[in-house]
Amino acid sequence: MATEAPLTQGALPREGGRLLGRWGSAALEYTPALVLLVALVGLWELLVEVLNTRPYILPAPSAIWNALLDKGHLLPNHIQATATEAVLGLVAAAVGGVLLAVLLSSIPLARRVLYPIIVTSQTVPAIVLAPLLMVWVGIGLESKLIVVALVGFFPIVVSTVDGLASADRDMVALVRSMGASRLEELRHVLIPSAIPGFFAGLKIAAAYAVIGAVIAEWVAAKEGLGIFIIRSQASFRIDQIFVAIAVIALLSIALFVAVHLLARAASPWKYTNDQGENGS
Structure with missing residues (x-):
């Protein structure tokens, strides 16, 4: 002792x-x-x-800082609205993306039928879909979540499908020879193999989630950084627009970092191996 x-x-x-x-x-x-x-x-x-340079064309960083100090009391509610839409939409994209990726990996016919449609859907800009969703769903939170989910859906699906496909074939054959069910094979082999790919796609989606929320707010919203930009543009306050741009960038970085930390917690072996390889 x-x-x-x-x-x-x-x-x-x-x-x-x-x-x-x-x-x-x-x-x-x-x-x-x-x-x-x-x-x-x-x-x-x-x-x-x-x-x-005229302030209504390009304000100086010092003028942007003064605008932040002047209008900073208006930002918390707008930031909260946009952040809520971005996070919830990203969660919806992650859940839907994983479920679809499992379907595409499990059923070859589903992959041949749905994968080209998913790829083609990405040719339609979110700014075009947002007004339609406002008409179909309404101007509430639901339509904005759908826009964010559609923006982040594609990279999650593609990365997760690739991760599932990269599973060790010998390990898959081993668990099958031991009588594992399809669900057990998915749980013990395929999902652990797909975790790094899933988080790689989730990081990309996180970088675009805030932009998706802002796009939805441009169409119709009572609160959010998108409507803050619209109002600032109407009053020719270019300095306030730059304030919103800076906040959007910080929110996107914060969301990306949060996903990165989740990835490290969910797949520590990957980062340990990467550090070992870099160290060697």
């Missing part, structure tokens, strides 16, 4: 060191992008001042 305390105490600094190492690596990885962004904002401010 006397020897356990030093070992436990020694493990804590090592774990803390690994944690700091991961954060340090992340900081080093994203520092160049942050430096470039700051430089571009500084150049933007300088060019607006030198060229004496």
Whole structure:
């Protein structure tokens, strides 16, 4: 018992060191992008001042910051509305995408019939579908969720189908030889194999979910960043439009990071292997 305390105490600094190492690596990885962004904002401010650009054409970053301070009290309700639509729509896209991917992988005829239709459906822009959905479903939350789900549906289906198809054929044959049912095969072999692909598609969908919500709000909404942009455009407040653009970007990044963290929690073996390969 006397020897356990030093070992436990020694493990804590090592774990803390690994944690700091991961954060340090992340900081080093994203520092160049942050430096470039700051430089571009500084150049933007300088060019607006030198060229004496009118605020209703291109406001300076400082003017955009002042607009944020001036109208910031209006943003929380708009942000909450857009974020709710984006998250719920992304969840709907994930559930529907996984179910359809399982269907396409399980029934070859369904894949031959439905897959070309799914691909063709992506040629129709969401901005065209949104007004139709408002007429068919109404201007409530449901129509906006459908728009977001349609935007994020395709990458989830494609990535999950590819993940299911990439399962180890030897492992599939093994569980079948042991008398596993189709459901057991799906649960123990196919789904674990498809998890990384599913989250790869979900990350892409997360990057577009907020945009889908904004598109739906452009058509008809009482709250949301889309209607905030429409009102700012009507009053020629280009600085407020840039505020909304910045908030949309931050929301999209936050949603992407949340999905990335979920992916790490759901498939830690993948990221452990990737780190091992990078380290070697």
